[in-house]
Amino acid sequence: MKNNKFTVGVLTSGGDAPGMNAAIRAVVRTALANNMNVIGVKHGYEGLIKGDFDDLDARSVGGILQRGGTILLTSRSKEFMESAGQREAIRKMNEAGMDALVVIGGEGSMNGANALSKQGIKVIGLPGSIDNDIWGTNLAIGTDTAMNTIMEAVDKLRDTASSHQRAFLIETMGRNSGYLAVMTGIACGAEMVLIPEVPCTAEEVVTAVENAYKRGKTHAIIINAEGSALRTTDIAAKIDEKDVGFSTRMTILGHIQRGGSPSAYDRLLASRMGVKAVEALVEGIHGVMTGLKGKGIDFIPLADVISNKRKINMEYYHMAKVLAR
Numbered sequence: 001m002k003n004n005k006f007t008v009g010v011l012t013s014g015g016d017a018p019g020m021n022a023a024i025r026a027v028v029r030t031a032l033a034n035n036m037n038v039i040g041v042k043h044g045y046e047g048l049i050k051g052d053f054d055d056l057d058a059r060s061v062g063g064i065l066q067r068g069g070t071i072l073l074t075s076r077s078k079e080f081m082e083s084a085g086q087r088e089a090i091r092k093m094n095e096a097g098m099d100a101l102v103v104i105g106g107e108g109s110m111n112g113a114n115a116l117s118k119q120g121i122k123v124i125g126l127p128g129s130i131d132n133d134i135w136g137t138n139l140a141i142g143t144d145t146a147m148n149t150i151m152e153a154v155d156k157l158r159d160t161a162s163s164h165q166r167a168f169l170i171e172t173m174g175r176n177s178g179y180l181a182v183m184t185g186i187a188c189g190a191e192m193v194l195i196p197e198v199p200c201t202a203e204e205v206v207t208a209v210e211n212a213y214k215r216g217k218t219h220a221i222i223i224n225a226e227g228s229a230l231r232t233t234d235i236a237a238k239i240d241e242k243d244v245g246f247s248t249r250m251t252i253l254g255h256i257q258r259g260g261s262p263s264a265y266d267r268l269l270a271s272r273m274g275v276k277a278v279e280a281l282v283e284g285i286h287g288v289m290t291g292l293k294g295k296g297i298d299f300i301p302l303a304d305v306i307s308n309k310r311k312i313n314m315e316y317y318h319m320a321k322v323l324a325r
């Protein structure tokens with residue numbers, strides 16, 4: 001305990017997500033307002049193991065609210081998944097006088113947070129992932145911005161698709177979850193959405209494209225989630241203009257979806273969750289993740305977060321289909 005003050009560490013882990021900086025800022029400034037010290041941990045759990053720490057004050061987090069990425073840097077640490085790595089991390093935390101840790105990240109990061117919590121460390125998790133695949137929160141930090149990035153890209157692609165009467169295969173991120181694909185499919189009026197949760201064949205895609213042409217559409221937009229059963233390149237190879245009417249192009253959006261300035265929604269969500277995380281510690285609550293429930297932020301036990309799998313709301317998948325007529 002530095003200067004007899006309660007000391008909280010903060011780290012970001014896993015894939016970065018827009019709004020992580022807003023969350024760091026909220027944690028730091030709320031902690032300072034509650035007379036705590038704050039230590040920034042670099043490179044996620046890797047930095048926790050190595051003791052790669054920096055003291056943070058109010059100015060350290062100035063000018064970052066609107067920036068994508070994470071000023072603390074991030075990583076996916078294999079070493080931390082082993083108990084030896086976790087023991088070393090706890091040793092480094094104790095050496096630095098860290099009384100609690102705030103972990104901002106995705107599913108894997110919440111797993112790590114729970115592992116520390118089980119070993120007696122006071123931990124609070126904040127869900128940060130563009131995929132929105134974390135159980136216990138309606139929305140994770142970064143998802144809204146990613147959806148807006150995808151929407152802007154698809155709108156632009158539709159302009160050129162319509163002008164040339166083409167089918168466009170557009171691949172979104174989402175290793176295990178079709179959330180981004182389904183929601184942007186609705187928001188962008190896609191003719192078809194392919195997601196990991198629903199099996200699909202290339203023949204079904206060819207038929208959907210052909211039907212869109214026959215219905216007099218000027219384009220066909222197919223959104224394929226990265227984790228779906230079909231590779232975008234494989235589908236493209238199966239679509240022949242002679243059969244379906246449209247010529248075909250494909251665009252893999254890739255990591256552009258993870259970058260960029262966070263939306264107003266993500267800045268607010270991240271700020272609210274950052275504030276709540278420190279408030280939890282003040283109240284003696286830990287071993288939980290902040291989760292958006294209805295309009296409020298709840299505390300969800302980390303053990304529940306990691307033992308449940310978030311499922312996609314199939315209502316939205318069917319809605320995307322109905323609206324594609």
Ligand code: F6P
Pocket residue numbers: 014015016106129130131173174175226258
């Ligand atoms: O952060 C989640 C995610 O963006 C997934 O959708 C994607 O599969 C993965 O990260 C990519 O990870 P990396 O940046 O390590 O290639």
